[in-house]
Amino acid sequence: MPRTNAYTSGNQKRRLRVSIRELARHLNVSIGTVSRALNGRSDVSEETRQRVLAAADALGYSPNQSGRSLRQGVTGMVALILPTSGKTALADTIFMSVLEGLRAFLDDRKLDLMVLLSGPEENAYAYLRRVAARRLADGLIIAETQRLDPRIDYLLEKDIPFVAFGRSRSGSGYPWIDLDFEGVAEAAVAHLAGLGHRRIAVATAASDINYSFVFADAFEAAMRGFGLPFDPALVLRVENSDDGGYAFGNLIFAMPEPPTAVVLVNEFMAIGLYRSLKERGLTPGRDLSIVGFQEEPNSRLLAPPVTCFRTALPDLGARLGEALLATIPAHAPPETAGTIIQELWPMEFAQGQSDGPPRS
Amino acid sequence: MPRTNAYTSGNQKRRLRVSIRELARHLNVSIGTVSRALNGRSDVSEETRQRVLAAADALGYSPNQSGRSLRQGVTGMVALILPTSGKTALADTIFMSVLEGLRAFLDDRKLDLMVLLSGPEENAYAYLRRVAARRLADGLIIAETQRLDPRIDYLLEKDIPFVAFGRSRSGSGYPWIDLDFEGVAEAAVAHLAGLGHRRIAVATAASDINYSFVFADAFEAAMRGFGLPFDPALVLRVENSDDGGYAFGNLIFAMPEPPTAVVLVNEFMAIGLYRSLKERGLTPGRDLSIVGFQEEPNSRLLAPPVTCFRTALPDLGARLGEALLATIPAHAPPETAGTIIQELWPMEFAQGQSDGPPRS
DNA sequence: TGCCGCTCCGTAAACGTTTACGATACAAGC
C-alpha cells in the first residue's frame, strides 16, 4: 500500500507529517546525526546540533512515538486503570486528588500518565487483559482491588510491572500501597470507647472491594482488643455511596437496641447517614456519634463537621508512583531498583463535632 | 545493542514476551500467515487459522501495539485532555458522567479512550503540544476551552483531528459541542421574570473559561429582551466552586438593594450560596430565588432541591465521540466522514423548590 | 614518518507489525 505523504486538499498544500528522514534530507545530513542531535548525545558538533534544532522547529518535526517505543522497547507512559462504576463515587473526588499527586510525580520524571477507564466493574478484568497485552504503557496501576483479584494474578504471571492501590488476597510479593484500615479501625474504636461507648456499629462496603473486609475484620479485632462486646449484627455492609449511608441509618435505628456510635468506612456514607438522622430529628454527635474515614471534599458541607481520619492524598499518589517505578527496570532509580514496596499508609485523626459521650 | 529476548532470573525461566516471529517459527509457517490468521483475513485456510489461534493462546502471544501502529499509521486510541485545576471541581463529578458516555461509545467501536491530565491550567497548552506531537492517539478531545484558546490554533495548524467540548473565539471551522448557555440564560430569565422578579443577578466563573463570558452575555441579552432593567453590577464573576457561591452570596447581600433572584452558571455555586443564606437565616426559594445550571450529583444533598437546567451527560459524551470520529479519516463512518459537527446541546428545565415569587 | 587518539558523521541493522506481490499447487474447463 503506497501511502504517499498526504497533502491537505486545501489551496495551500501542507505536509501533514514530517519524518526524521525528510528532516535529514533537508539538512543534507544522515538521519543518525539528526537523531543524535535531537536526543542530546555528545558525538555531534554543537554547530550541527543547532542547525538540526532550528530545522526541526521550522519544519515542525516531532518524533513519532510508535517508532521510538518500537525501537527502545519503552513507551514512557504509565497507565492507571480505573473502574468507572456507576454509583461508586470513590472514583470521582477522592481519586482525583491521588491522581494529581501521581501526575505531578511522574511529570517530574518525564513520564506521562494515562488514565484508562475500564467501564463497569464486571469488565475490569477483561479490559486489563486487553490493555496490558498491548503494552501501551511501561507500568500499570490498578485501583479498587477486589478481595480476590484476577487482575493481580494475570499481571504477575505476565511479568508486567504494576502497583496496586489496595491489597488483595490474590498473588503475593507484588507492590502495593493501601490505607491503614487496621490502624484506623483500632483508633476509631479506642476513641469511641474512651468516650464511653460500648455498643458500636460499623458500616462497610457491600462490594467485593478488599478493604471492606479488612475494615470489618479490623473493627472486630479492635472491639475485642478493648474488651467491648462484639455483636456481628452491628457489622453492616451497605452500598458504597451516600445512599448506602442512608440505608445504614435506617437499619440501625430499626434495631431494638440501636448502637450509640458508628464507624464508617468512608465519608460518602456520612452524607446519607446525616440525612437519615435529620429525618428522625436526631443530631449527629449528640444522638449518635459518628466517626468517618477519608475526608471527602463534599462532606465539608455537612454540619456538624464529621470527625474522621484523613491523609494528604497527593502524597499518597506520589508514593504510588515511586512504588511502580521501582518495578520498572527501564525507569527505576538505582537506589530503589527491584525493591518491592508494600506499605500501609497512615491516617491522621481529625476531630470534628460528630461525636461525643453516649447519651443514655 | 543486541537485546536478546530476556528471561527472568527465576528458577523457571519464562519468556517475557513472544513476538509474531517466534510464534511463526514455532508453527513452521511464515509470519505473514500468522498475521493474516490473527487479523481474520480470508486468504488463509481455516485449518491453519485454528492452529495459529491455538498456538497464540498457548504461548500467550499478543501483538505489540507500537509495531502495529507504526505500520498502520493508526493507534486506535482517542485521548481526552483534562486540565486538573485544583479548585475547579468541574473536572471531578460532572465530567465523570460525560466520560462514561464517551467511553462506552468508543468501546462499541473498538477504540480505546485515554484520559490525560494536563495539570494546572497554565500548563495546558504546553502539555497539549507535547502530547499531540507524539501522536499517541488518533484524535483528541479538549475540554474547558478558554475564551482564546491557543490549543485550538495549534491543533488546526497541525491538522490534528480533535473536537472541543466548549466553544472558543480561537480558530473556526473546527468541530465542537457546547452546552446551550444562551438557551439556558434566556429560559432562566424568562422563568424568573414570569414569577415577577425584576432584579436578577448572575454568578459566572472568574476564570478564562469561555462559557463564563458566553453566559454573562446571554444573560444580559435575555434581560434586555424581556424588558428588565440590566444592572452590570449584578453580573458577578466568582470562583468556579462552592466557595465561589459562598462569596457570591456575601457579595449580593452586602448590596444596598440585593437582587431577589439569581442565576448560577453551575450548581457547585449553589452549595456555597445555600451556606451563605443559612448563615443569614434566609431560606432559598422564599428569601432568594435560585436557578442553577447543570445538576451536580452532590447538589442532591441540598434542601430545598435546586431548580436547574440539566441534561443527560453520557449522551453528550457519546456525541462528542461522534463529532471526533467524523474528523478522523481512518475511523470515520462513511456517512459522517468529513462532517464538521458544531452543536449546541439543549438543556431541560427541572423544577425544584429553590425559586418562587419575590418576597417584597 | 608513523602511530595513536579524538571528534564527528554515515551506514545499516533492528524493533514488531502489516500487506502488496509473486509463487506454488491443484482443480476445472476447453
Next chain:
DNA sequence: GCTTGTATCGTAAACGTTTACGGAGCGGCA
C-alpha cells in the same frame, strides 16, 4: 495437454526511530 482460475502461503518492503560500528579527518607525539 494447455490454459485459466482459485486457494493458500512465503517473501520482502515499509512504517520511523535508535544505536552499535566503522570510517574519515585531524592534531599531537615520539
